[in-house]
Amino acid sequence: MVIDSWLLQQHLLGNQPPTLRFYTWLPAAISLGYHQHKYPQHWENLTWKGDKIDLVRRPTGGRGVLHQGDLTYAVITSGIPGNRMQVYEKICQFLIQGWGKLGVELRYGNAGRGYIHNPNCFGTATSADLVTLNGCKLIGSAQLRRDGAILQHGSMRLQPDAELFSQVFGAESWTPVELPENLKIEQIISGLVTAARDCFEVELEPQPLSDDEWKDIYSQIS
Numbered sequence: 001m002v003i004d005s006w007l008l009q010q011h012l013l014g015n016q017p018p019t020l021r022f023y024t025w026l027p028a029a030i031s032l033g034y035h036q037h038k039y040p041q042h043w044e045n046l047t048w049k050g051d052k053i054d055l056v057r058r059p060t061g062g063r064g065v066l067h068q069g070d071l072t073y074a075v076i077t078s079g080i081p082g083n084r085m086q087v088y089e090k091i092c093q094f095l096i097q098g099w100g101k102l103g104v105e106l107r108y109g110n111a112g113r114g115y116i117h118n119p120n121c122f123g124t125a126t127s128a129d130l131v132t133l134n135g136c137k138l139i140g141s142a143q144l145r146r147d148g149a150i151l152q153h154g155s156m157r158l159q160p161d162a163e164l165f166s167q168v169f170g171a172e173s174w175t176p177v178e179l180p181e182n183l184k185i186e187q188i189i190s191g192l193v194t195a196a197r198d199c200f201e202v203e204l205e206p207q208p209l210s211d212d213e214w215k216d217i218y219s220q221i222s
Contacts, residue, residue: 001031001153003209005059006217007076008144008151018077020196020204022189027051028068030168033061033142048164060142060153066168069160071185073192074153084143088128091152095130095139098195102188103180106130106138136177158185 003021010016028048032039032055039055046053048068058065073095080087089108096106109129130139141154157177166174197204209217 001056001058002221003217004074004151004153006220008146008149011076011078012147012149021074023072025067027053029054029056031056031058031065031067033058033063035061036063039064043168046168058142059151060144062140062142065140065155066160066165067155068164069158071156071158071188072153073156074151076151078149080150087150088141088143092130094192094196094199097199098192101195102183102191105133107133109137136175138177
């Protein structure tokens with residue numbers, strides 16, 4: 001997520017074009033919302049397959065997200081008019097369209113401000129989140145706006161380990177997400193890239209970070 005913040009900063013400086021990024025996590029981690037100061041103390045001592053589960057701070061808001069068995073997306077862009085929710089809806093078009101082509105119909109959640117009392121991001125679904133038709137939250141998103149530029153990123157809950165998820169958030173919080181069988185991450189990314197091209201009417205070119213860019217990113221890790 002330091003890369004997400006760096007890309008936003010570089011976009012503001014005019015050094016990076018609008019960017020669409022996908023990534024997974026190794027080892028597993030829990031990301032906390034920027035303003036989330038309270039969370040279960042046992043989160044600080046969790047392990048998964050012999051590795052400590054890191055606690056990291058997101059540059060965006062929201063509640064705790066377990067990054068294991070998920071796929072994270074990030075969109076860095078600018079020039080989208082409208083208020084926060086209008087921008088969410090504009091960006092989320094590619095998620096709705098892409099997942100629809102994969103056989104998963106999504107709609108917006110409808111939870112209110114009560115989510116702030118739940119440390120689990122996937123325990124509630126606000127109007128910034130996307131849920132399946134049976135109400136199961138598939139994608140939780142958060143946004144940072146700075147000087148006309150936008151970072152929106154989110155977690156797509158694919159195949160989290162049920163035991164670990166219950167250990168983090170409690171057994172009552174576990175609800176499996178029903179997805180098409182044998183759906184691979186590569187298929188999901190390909191489908192979402194195609195949807196982004198159609199929705200935003202842009203051409204996307206893979207662009208790896210250079211050695212100097214990596215050095216600049218690492219220099220920002222405290």
